[in-house]
Amino acid sequence: MSQRRRPVRAWIGTPAPIDPSELTGPRGLTAEVLASVLEDDAVQLLEHAPHGITHVQAQRGPDLAGRRATTTADLDFSSPPLASEGGGARRADEGTERDPRAVLAREADFWWPLLTEARQKRIESVIAARLESVTVVLDRLVDPHNTAAILRTAEGLGLCRAHVILHEDGADAHAHRRVTQDADKWIDVAPHESGARCAQALKAQGFEVWAGHLDGDARLYTELPADRPVALLFGNEHEGPRKDTLAECAGTFRIPMAGFTQSFNVSVAAAIALSQQTRARRQALQAPGDLSATGRAALKARFTLLAAKLSRRVKPVNSRG
Numbered sequence: 558m559s560q561r562r563r564p565v566r567a568w569i570g571t572p573a574p575i576d577p578s579e580l581t582g583p584r585g586l587t588a589e590v591l592a593s594v595l596e597d598d599a600v601q602l603l604e605h606a607p608h609g610i611t612h613v614q615a616q617r618g619p620d621l622a623g624r625r626a627t628t629t630a631d632l633d634f635s636s637p638p639l640a641s642e643g644g645g646a647r648r649a650d651e652g653t654e655r656d657p658r659a660v661l662a663r664e665a666d667f668w669w670p671l672l673t674e675a676r677q678k679r680i681e682s683v684i685a686a687r688l689e690s691v692t693v694v695l696d697r698l699v700d701p702h703n704t705a706a707i708l709r710t711a712e713g714l715g716l717c718r719a720h721v722i723l724h725e726d727g728a729d730a731h732a733h734r735r736v737t738q739d740a741d742k743w744i745d746v747a748p749h750e751s752g753a754r755c756a757q758a759l760k761a762q763g764f765e766v767w768a769g770h771l772d773g774d775a776r777l778y779t780e781l782p783a784d785r786p787v788a789l790l791f792g793n794e795h796e797g798p799r800k801d802t803l804a805e806c807a808g809t810f811r812i813p814m815a816g817f818t819q820s821f822n823v824s825v826a827a828a829i830a831l832s833q834q835t836r837a838r839r840q841a842l843q844a845p846g847d848l849s850a851t852g853r854a855a856l857k858a859r860f861t862l863l864a865a866k867l868s869r870r871v872k873p874v875n876s877r878g
Contacts, residue, residue, distance in 0.1 A: 668861050668864075684853050690842075692788045697722050697752070698724060703822070706824035707719070718746070752801075757805055771820065791826065812830065
């Protein structure tokens, strides 16, 4: 029987918590997380979950990577029914028991003190550097390795969400785990029907959408606005963005080339532009991240449950005060 091949580790050494003064966002995922595997089933609780926490069911459906969704956003939390009293069954705290957010918060509160102190600090520092006001749009990319690499870059730079329009042949529907290094588990991926509709939706949310495109009016990527929410759109490797998509964008941008090559690979271009945009945005904010208190709490609950899935993140029983 062949052994399962583990992904290559991202770096050597122990990553430290993020220094907010750098305003450069997280340095990426720890080597242990990058090499970890979350099962296809939803977050499974360990042995000692309290009453009301173990009743977790997953709404199963294919995600971008062709796997069953495993993030807490895909979970349907249901509380167990209590014994019948007075001829009818009832639930405790009926108003909150059916609220998935309330169940999620209680579950996360249970697991948080069981995580190692180093893991708690890591989660808190990553959340502090998360950006909602910078996002990326991948419009009909052909090569799944490019899609996967950009998702990994986006997560590593602290983006909360990426937007994806699948190519007509569906080739990029299978994000390669050896390239993403499971980074797609820590970032939301929103699917869209077309680049134009995605741009319209983002504009309705207050974003300016700028497309990477070689034309006479394209701005330098270092000159994009940083005082407002911005989405960077990267089109098909061969065709670029479609005309109807460009019509919905605020403008186009380019990355100057010093060699004979006309352009960078799309994943490299995305890394260069996103790195610049996140740095500029953090400087404009004078803060490493921009999540609201509600957003930080929701992300903490989600990351806590994902971390609790990995048993080595939980303190051994004999070390729990």
